[in-house]
Structure formats: structure tokens, C-alpha cells
Amino acid sequence: MKKTLLRNYAKLIARVGGNIQKGQRVVIQAQLDQPDFICLLAEECYLAGAAEVRVEWADQQLEKLASKFETVKELSAVTPWEEAKLAWRESELPVLLSIRSADPDGMKGADREKLTLASMARSAITKPYSDRMTNRYQWCVAAVPSVGWAKKIFPEDRAGAAVEKLWELILKVSRADGKDPLTDWMWHNRNLREKCEKINSLGLAALEYTSSNGTNLRVGLIERAHFIAGKKNTVGGNYFNPNIPTEECFTTPKKGEAEGIVYATMPLSYGGELIEDFWLRFERGRAVACGAKTNENLLKKILAMDEGAAYLGECALVPYDSPVSRTGILFYNTLFDENASCHLALGRGYSNTIEGFETMQRSDFSDLGVNDSSVHVDFMIGSTDLSITGVTKSGGRIPVFEHGTWSRELR
DSSP states (O other): OOHHHHHHHHHHIIIIISOOOTTOEEEEEEETTOHHHHHHHHHHHHHTTOSEEEEEEEOHHHHHHHHHHSOHHHHHOOOHHHHHHHHHHHHHOOEEEEEEOOOTTTTTTSOHHHHHHHHHHHHHHHHHHHHHHTTSSOEEEEEOOOHHHHHHHOTTSOHHHHHHHHHHHHHHHTTOSSSOHHHHHHHHHHHHHHHHHHHHTTOEEEEEEEOTTSOEEEEEEOTTBOOEESOEEOTTSOEEOSBSSOOOEEEOEEEEEEEEEEEOSSOEEETTEEEEEEEEEEETTEEEEEEEEEOHHHHHHHHTSSTTTTBEEEEEEOOTTSHHHHTTOOOSSHHHHGGGSOEEEEEOOOGGGBTTGGGOOHHHHHHHTOOOOSOEEEEEOOOTTOEEEEEETTSOEEEEEETTEEOGGGO
């Protein structure tokens, strides 16, 4: 891959994704797959004005070995130095850049029971820190290829060729392969914002989803919640783009107001394993039943992670003909697959969709119906025949999606 393209991508992540300000500290989280790119990204962070750049490395194989040999007690432990790091983050609020490259099958065979129990135990200590940092710092999730991920998508190619192909796809759908990605993203953010303004002007109280695959679901919306997209703002006024790529207009649904059944249209990659051909049935907002052709037990474990894990935290609208969808590729990675399809999310809702969130307390969000959970798991439900009807406060019905894409009223 050409060095100029990779540098432009690194610059995009640093300056548009994280929007690093002069003097800010930066933490980069990455797997061991692409050290050269991470060095390039660190350099671009410094050039953007970062006072310090720290890299936190991880490796799937080490995580898998830990699940095999360590006890639940050991896996669950949050050491004093880990908690000190969390306290440092809460105090310093560094820009967090998470660079994903995990193999979708990389944790196959790991002891999922132990990992789930450990995650639940660790969350009791770590979640209060993340709660207090919500909306206070810039963050961005982007991706780079790994051999395992690339070979999952292109199994017939040699490792090097597969990685090169995946690089080309990532740069293309991330709008990072043009002459000026930063300007391209300025226009992209503007277009997404204008789409959200149209949706918000409708005064919707609920969304109704129907599809020939059996999906028939009604989801209530929070009156003070808006659809938002593209760049976000911290309470301090710094904007950032949390996802590269992004094609979604999303909002936070009202906890307790989801009724019906929904069928996923893509596999869900979770913790290095795939959940395939699955469905969820909701009553009074809660997922009360589910099924899956592959990894049904893992799906049930997600729903049982905590009290809020079985409720919805996001409704996202993405046209079926989005740039990611037009590639015709299943990425086996939520960052990309969620931008090829309308999707919902189990678990934590987004408080920054609420009007006036900057001056509100956590209890205020709960009172409005924003779901809280230690997890946020997106799953894709879009298809070529998905219809979404918006229901207004007065009972009026407005087409939002027709045949998998925006209705004529919203184009």
C-alpha cells in the first residue's frame, strides 16, 4: 500500500477522528498486527499537537491463552495499576484512538464462560470510571487489516495479497483514498447532518420495522432525543468523529418500548466468535426470547450480561446502497458491517442524543428512558425490502425507509 495513502489515513484518524488539540494527551489501543501504521499514526498525532502519545498493545492469542490457563478469579481481577490507569484517564481525559484488526475467528475455542464471568466482574469496577468520562473526551474507532481478518474475507488469496485487498477496501469505504480526505469528510459530515435535520423535523414518537424475513418490530423513541450523525461534540465543545467509516443517522430509543420480533441479516462478530442467523423477540422493551443457528448460547450470554443488556440502546438508519454495502463484502467486523445496513444495538444508550445533554446528570437520562448497561452490541437488520414507518406523536404515519433505503420524502 502506498505510503502517501497510509499517511493520509493516519492524518484523517488523528485530525478528524480524534480532532487532537494542541497539548492534549493521546492513547492508542491496537493489536500487534500493524506496528508500522501505528508508528505513522503516532507521528500524525504529534504533528496535530499531541503533548504525549501512549500505545497500549494487545494480542488475541494471548487473550485466548489467558482464558485457557487463568482462573475466573485471575481473569476478573482489576489490579491496582489498572485502576490507577483508569483514574489517570478520568483526570487527564486523553483522546482515545482504538485501532481494530481482530481476527473474526480469533477467539474460537476460548473458554467463553470464563471470559463472560470475568467481564461482568471487571465491569463492576471499571464502569463507574467510564460513566464519569462519558461525553467528556474525544475518541475514534478505526481499523487496519490483520492476516487473520483479511484471510476470512479473501480465503483464496495468499496472506499478503489478502491484506493488500483489505487495505484497499478500508481506505475506500473510509473515504481515505482521495486527494484530500479531510475535505471529503467535511462534506460527508455536512450531508449526514442535513439528513438528520430532516428526520428530526418529523416529530417521530416511534419507528415500525417490517421485512419479508419476518421482522415486525415497533420501537418507541424518547421525545427529547434527536437523530445525530457524523461528528459529535464533548461537553467542552471539542468535536470528533467516533467512527471511521460512518454512514448512520442514529438515535437512542426509549427503554421499555420495543414490541415484536426482529431478524438479523448479517452475522454478529462478538469477542472473536460469530453469531449467525439469529433473531430476537421483544416484550415491553426487553428481549425475552432469542435463537441462532450458530452460537446461540453466546447470544444468550450477551443478553444476560447485566440488567440493561437485554434492552435496546440504539436505532440506526443506514441505506442498503451505502458505500460499504456497494462493495458486496461482508467484513465480519461491526465497524464496517453496521455501515452497510440499518441496525439496532443491545445495551447502553447514547446520552449525547438527548437535547441539552451537556448540563444533565446521569439520573436525568435514566428518567427520560435512556438504557444503561456495561455493553453496547450492534446487530444488523437491513435488507433490500426493509420498510421503516415513522409514527408521529399525533398518530400520523410517515415513510422513512422504503425498499431498504430512504423514502422519497427524506432523500
